[in-house]
Amino acid sequence: MRLHEYEGAAIFEKFGIPVPRRGVVRTVEGALRIADEIGFPVVLKSQVLVGGRGLAGGIKTAESSDELEKSADDLLNMEIKGLPVKELMISERVKIAKELYMGITIDGYSGKPVAVVSTEGGVLIEETAKHSPEKIASVKIDPKLGFYPYQAQKLLRQLGLAPKPLTACSDILVRLYKVFEKYEAIIVEINPLVILENGGLMAVDAVLEIDDSALFRLKKSLSLPTDNRLGNSLENKGKEIGVTYVDLDGDIGLISSGAGLGMASMDIIGNKLNPANFLETGGGITADLLYKCMELILMKDLKAIFINIYGGINPIHEGAKGIVKYIKDHHLTLPIVAKALGNHQEETWEILRSGGVHVVTQAATETAVDKLIDLLK
Amino acid sequence: MSILLNDDTRVIVQGITGKIGSVQTKWMLEYGTKIVGGVTPGKGGQTVEGLPVFNYVDDAVKETGANASVFFVPAIFVLDAFLETVDAGIDLIVIVPEHIPVHDAMKMRDYAKDKGTLALGPTTPGILSPGKGKMGIMPASLFAPGRVGVISRSGTLSYEFAGILSEKNIGQSTVVGMGADPVVLCNLPEILEMFENDADTDAVIIVGEVGGEQEEKAADFIAHNMKKPIASYIAGRFSPQGKKMGHAGAIVRGSAGTYDGKIEAFKKAGVTVLESPVHVNAWAEKHHLR
Numbered sequence: 001m002r003l004h005e006y007e008g009a010a011i012f013e014k015f016g017i018p019v020p021r022r023g024v025v026r027t028v029e030g031a032l033r034i035a036d037e038i039g040f041p042v043v044l045k046s047q048v049l050v051g052g053r054g055l056a057g058g059i060k061t062a063e064s065s066d067e068l069e070k071s072a073d074d075l076l077n078m079e080i081k082g083l084p085v086k087e088l089m090i091s092e093r094v095k096i097a098k099e100l101y102m103g104i105t106i107d108g109y110s111g112k113p114v115a116v117v118s119t120e121g122g123v124l125i126e127e128t129a130k131h132s133p134e135k136i137a138s139v140k141i142d143p144k145l146g147f148y149p150y151q152a153q154k155l156l157r158q159l160g161l162a163p164k165p166l167t168a169c170s171d172i173l174v175r176l177y178k179v180f181e182k183y184e185a186i187i188v189e190i191n192p193l194v195i196l197e198n199g200g201l202m203a204v205d206a207v208l209e210i211d212d213s214a215l216f217r218l219k220k221s222l223s224l225p226t227d228n229r230l231g232n233s234l235e236n237k238g239k240e241i242g243v244t245y246v247d248l249d250g251d252i253g254l255i256s257s258g259a260g261l262g263m264a265s266m267d268i269i270g271n272k273l274n275p276a277n278f279l280e281t282g283g284g285i286t287a288d289l290l291y292k293c294m295e296l297i298l299m300k301d302l303k304a305i306f307i308n309i310y311g312g313i314n315p316i317h318e319g320a321k322g323i324v325k326y327i328k329d330h331h332l333t334l335p336i337v338a339k340a341l342g343n344h345q346e347e348t349w350e351i352l353r354s355g356g357v358h359v360v361t362q363a364a365t366e367t368a369v370d371k372l373i374d375l376l377k
Numbered sequence: 378m379s380i381l382l383n384d385d386t387r388v389i390v391q392g393i394t395g396k397i398g399s400v401q402t403k404w405m406l407e408y409g410t411k412i413v414g415g416v417t418p419g420k421g422g423q424t425v426e427g428l429p430v431f432n433y434v435d436d437a438v439k440e441t442g443a444n445a446s447v448f449f450v451p452a453i454f455v456l457d458a459f460l461e462t463v464d465a466g467i468d469l470i471v472i473v474p475e476h477i478p479v480h481d482a483m484k485m486r487d488y489a490k491d492k493g494t495l496a497l498g499p500t501t502p503g504i505l506s507p508g509k510g511k512m513g514i515m516p517a518s519l520f521a522p523g524r525v526g527v528i529s530r531s532g533t534l535s536y537e538f539a540g541i542l543s544e545k546n547i548g549q550s551t552v553v554g555m556g557a558d559p560v561v562l563c564n565l566p567e568i569l570e571m572f573e574n575d576a577d578t579d580a581v582i583i584v585g586e587v588g589g590e591q592e593e594k595a596a597d598f599i600a601h602n603m604k605k606p607i608a609s610y611i612a613g614r615f616s617p618q619g620k621k622m623g624h625a626g627a628i629v630r631g632s633a634g635t636y637d638g639k640i641e642a643f644k645k646a647g648v649t650v651l652e653s654p655v656h657v658n659a660w661a662e663k664h665h666l667r
Contacts, residue, residue, distance in 0.1 A: 106479060106560060108591075109590045109591065111486035111487065111560040111561075112487075142487075144484070181480075184480045211478050211480065212476075213452065213477060213478045213479065214478035214479075214481075217478075257533055258532055258557075260529070260530065260531020260532070260534040260557065263586060264537065264654060267614045267615050269615075283475055310516065313397060313401070313514040341516070341518075343404070363539075363543075364537075364544075365537065
């Protein structure tokens with residue numbers, strides 16, 4: 001679960017990381033009120049959960065009430081990468097001497113947290129990683145022992161900082177690790193960490209993404225809404241019924257029983273047809289779940305449905321009952337191709353055929369895709 | 378010989394009394410796996426499929442001589458049960474459940490490495506050696522005995538490959554699911570090394586996906602350490618960039634872990650790159666695999 005900047009900033013503040021004075025608003029009037037409290041100039045930042053909002057024009061500054069009014073109105077009527085801007089964070093504008101980057105994420109291969117720092121803070125950190133790797137330093141962390149000031153200092157020394165900011169930065173990095181640990185983060189990031197003209201430090205952005213699988217034990221301490229956080233209502237609905245749903249532009253509904261199989265199905269469909277979605281059930285198939293999956297994908301206009309499922313842990317014969325019940329309840333006449341193999345496969349085929357589904361019994365997904373293309377001719 | 382499973386493997390099922398645990402136990406037994414008991418805290422003294430159930434792993438080990446364990450434990454209890462199992466001296470652990478917190482997986486990996494315990498998963502279908510036995514949830518009907526090793530990051534794609542090969546009478550020595558999570562307990566090169574050293578495996582198929590560095594590291598290992606023919610398929614070529622496709626392991630971020638990067642690494646290491654799973658047949662024919 002990715003947190004909004006203002007939610008992340010509140011957590012950073014609680015852990016002793018300096019953040020700007022700020023407020024969150026949904027209206028122009030609200031923005032004026034916050035700006036009056038903290039004083040001009042201010043920065044207006046769109047609170048949307050996508051990367052690259054600065055480059056997309058989602059961040060503005062204002063020196064006066066007039067300017068603020070116009071900018072707030074512009075931003076609140078704007079969409080960034082398809083997401084409407086509903087909330088703005090109004091924060092004090094700080095005097096920047098230098099920008100740094102610091103983040104902690106998980107190195108999948110070693111299975112350890114990794115702290116990453118760079119002298120090149122700002123929006124182009126990915127470019128820096130590609131073109132000037134020497135400006136980036138990183139260190140892996142022993143998850144048992146945690147992260148200590150000397151390790152943070154050793155890492156930051158590689159950036160050639162003066163002694164005073166170095167000590168202060170390492171203090172912030174150690175605190176950031178505490179946030180990472182406590183909130184079971186996939187990633188925490190301060191970009192930029194600003195060295196102010198007066199020598200102080202301030203975290204001017206806050207990125208915090210929490211592991212969804214850990215939410216069951218974090219919900220209480222978080223006191224944040226955990227539902228309906230995705231920008232797309234169908235994607236939220238998918239989360240609600242317990243599947244991964246990614247909305248796409250095409251007109252072929254796709255249901256698979258695994259992420260790998262779903263991705264392979266998309267690869268094989270390739271440019272021949274256009275998937276309307278990616279839906280992956282994981283290991284929890286029931287008749288009810290597949291009924292709901294059908295309901296979900298059919299919230300869009302579809303030309304056909306492609307189902308690719310295996311019975312390993314999943315009782316696919318139960319799933320088939322849900323699919324056929326949906327077809328019968330809604331008198332569905334769309335072409336549906338299903339490849340279903342594994343435990344209870346014969347029973348599954350029989351049930352699917354009773355609903356008019358075109359069943360493919362060979363293992364290669366190509367065969368099923370060819371069948372679908374055939375039906376659409 | 379196959380890898381991981383052999384005649385001396387004695388398996389316990391953790392979470393054996395659960396709905397999934399009990400059904401899968403039946404299927405593992407039917408496939409000929411030597412299952413010797415199960416563990417569910419608070420259910421000690423019961424039996425499932427005629428097998429004794431214990432409260433504690435160390436009791437199960439003492440009474441049955443178990444040396445391997447397969448998990449059907451609810452995700453929130455897996456870390457605790459895993460540490461208990463490592464401490465009980467089990468050599469091989471298969472973690473089937475999905476949705477295990479990644480910070481737990483980091484601790485599990487660390488502890489298993491410290492104690493020298495081999496573990497697969499989380500989110501793995503397990504291991505299947507055709508005709509010999511299986512630990513996990515792989516549907517037996519899709520597999521056939523033979524001499525091709527398969528190692529897959531995705532569970533369902535391991536079935537797809539086994540199914541495609543078996544239809545053409547190309548059998549498998551062992552099929553291994555590594556686990557689909559961003560942090561897994563055993564990395565790709567470790568499994569590749571076992572296949573390279575296995576006298577019953579002639580060639581290996583790697584089924585990867587976008588995201589992470591497993592395939593890049595595997596390519597490096599292959600270039601320096603492997604002689605057997607290897608083919609690889611990477612899922613996710615047409616996945617939208619930056620979208621999360623189910624498992625965090627499949628996140629496409631920046632240039633690290635991209636389809637192109639992985640393909641390039643494999644080609645450089647002399648691995649045959651398959652554009653689609655079904656192309657595995659042509660590769661198998663070329664290498665006269667059975």
